[in-house]
Amino acid sequence: xxxxxxxxxxxxxxxxxxxxxxxxxxxxxxxxxxxxxxxxxxxxxxxxxxxxxxxxxxxxxxxxxxxxxxxxxxxxxxxxxxxxxxxxxxxxxxxxxxxxxxxxxxxxxxxxxxxxxxxxxxxxxxxxxxxxxxxxxxxxxxxxxxxxxxxxxxxxxxxxxxxxxxxxxxxxxxxxxxxxxxxxxxxxxxxxxxxxxxxxxxxxxxxxxxxxxxxxxxxx
DNA sequence: ACATTAAGTGATT
DNA sequence: AATCACTTAATGT
Numbered sequence: 001x002x003x004x005x006x007x008x009x010x011x012x013x014x015x016x017x018x019x020x021x022x023x024x025x026x027x028x029x030x031x032x033x034x035x036x037x038x039x040x041x042x043x044x045x046x047x048x049x050x051x052x053x054x055x056x057x058x059x060x061x062x063x064x065x066x067x068x069x070x071x072x073x074x075x076x077x078x079x080x081x082x083x084x085x086x087x088x089x090x091x092x093x094x095x096x097x098x099x100x101x102x103x104x105x106x107x108x109x110x111x112x113x114x115x116x117x118x119x120x121x122x123x124x125x126x127x128x129x130x131x132x133x134x135x136x137x138x139x140x141x142x143x144x145x146x147x148x149x150x151x152x153x154x155x156x157x158x159x160x161x162x163x164x165x166x167x168x169x170x171x172x173x174x175x176x177x178x179x180x181x182x183x184x185x186x187x188x189x190x191x192x193x194x195x196x197x198x199x200x201x202x203x204x205x206x207x208x209x210x211x212x213x214x215x216x217x218x219x220x
Numbered sequence: 221a222c223a224t225t226a227a228g229t230g231a232t233t
Numbered sequence: 234a235a236t237c238a239c240t241t242a243a244t245g246t
Contacts, residue, residue, distance in 0.1 A: 157234075180226065191235055196227060212226065212243055 008032055014060045014113060018084050027127045031058075035113045040064070040106040047104040053094050055114035059083050062110025063171055066090065066102045074189065078102055079141060080171055088137040094120060108172065157190065161198050164188060165208070165217055175217040 011032050020028060036055075040046055040062070047053065049069060057064065059081045066078040066089065078089055081104075093101055094117045123130045151160055164184065169175050181199060185192040199215065202208045209216040 181228095182226075192227085193229085193236080194234065197229085200228075210227085 007037065011035060011037055011113060014111075018060055019058065022084070022129060022133055024127060024129045027123065027130055030119070030123070031113065031115060034119060035115050038112050038114050040110040040112060042106055042109050044106045045103070046106060046112075047100050047102070049100055049103050051100045052098055053100050054117055056091055056094065056117060056120070057081065057104075057112035057114055058086065060111045060113060062106060062108040064104050064110055064112070065107050066104050068102050075186075077187065079144065080107070082171070085140070086133070086137045088134050088141060091120060091134055092138075157188075157194065158198050158201070160188065161195065162202070162207075165215070169217050177215045177217065178213060179215060180213050 012028075014037065015023075015028050015031060019031075023031070035058075037060075038057075042062075046057070046064060060083055062083075064081040066081065067075045068078055069075050081090070089102065090104075098117075124134070151163060155163070161184070164187065165177070168177055168179070181195045182192045184199075185195045188195070199208065199210055203210050207218055209218060
C-alpha cells in the first residue's frame with residue numbers, strides 16, 4: 001500500500017512537471033487516480049498493429065514513434081510522441097475501434113503515464129482542457145502532414161535529407177546520430193546508394209561528418 | 221583469418 | 234533518381 005501511495009506521488013510530480021500547464025487541477029487528479037507509470041526502453045515495442053488498445057500513453061520522457069504499415073510491408077511514420085505532445089491519432093483510434101491501426105516503438109529510453117481508454121469519453125465531455133489538448137494535437141498533426149506533403153511535392157531529395165537529419169537531431173536531442181545510410185534510405189523510401197552520395201556531398205560541404213553507422217551533424 | 225555488413229563509386233537507364 | 238555491379242572498409246566470430 002505504501003508503494004502504491006509512493007507511486008501516486010511520483011505520478012503527481014511527473015504531471016506537475018509537464019502537464020499542469022495544460023490540464024486543469026481536477027483532471028490531473030483523475031489522471032493520478034487511474035494512471036500508471038511505465039518505463040519503456042529504447043527499441044521496445046509498446047503497441048503492435050491489431051493489438052487491443054486498453055491504454056493511452058502520455059509521454060513524460062523520451063520519444064515514441066507511431067508507424068502504419070502498407071500492404072506491401074512498407075512502413076510509414078505517422079508521428080513521434082514526445083513529452084507534452086501527443087498524437088491524437090492514438091486517442092481517436094480508440095473512440096470507435098479498440099484495435100490499434102498503428103505500431104508504437106520507443107526510439108529513446110522513454111517513460112509514459114498510461115491512461116485507460118474507457119476514460120476518454122468521460123474526460124472529453126468533462127474537461128475543456130482535455131478537449132483542447134486533443135484538438136490542438138490534431139491541428140498540429142495536420143500542419144505537419146501539410147508540411148510533409150509540401151516537402152514531397154516541392155523539395156528535392158537533398159533538401160529532404162537535410163530536413164530529415166535536422167528532425168532527427170531535434171528528436172534524439174543529440175547531433176550525433178547512430179544511424180546507417182540504409183536506415184535513412186528506408187525511412188525516406190529511396191535507395192541506399194543515393195543517400196550515401198548525398199551524405200558524401202554534405203560532408204564535403206562541411207555540414208556533417210560521416211563515420212560508420214554514425215553521422216555527426218555540424219552546422220546547417 | 222574469415223564471413224558479414226556498411227559504405228563508396230562508376231556506369232546504365 | 235533508381236538500379237546494378239563491383240570495390241573497399243569496418244566489425245564480429
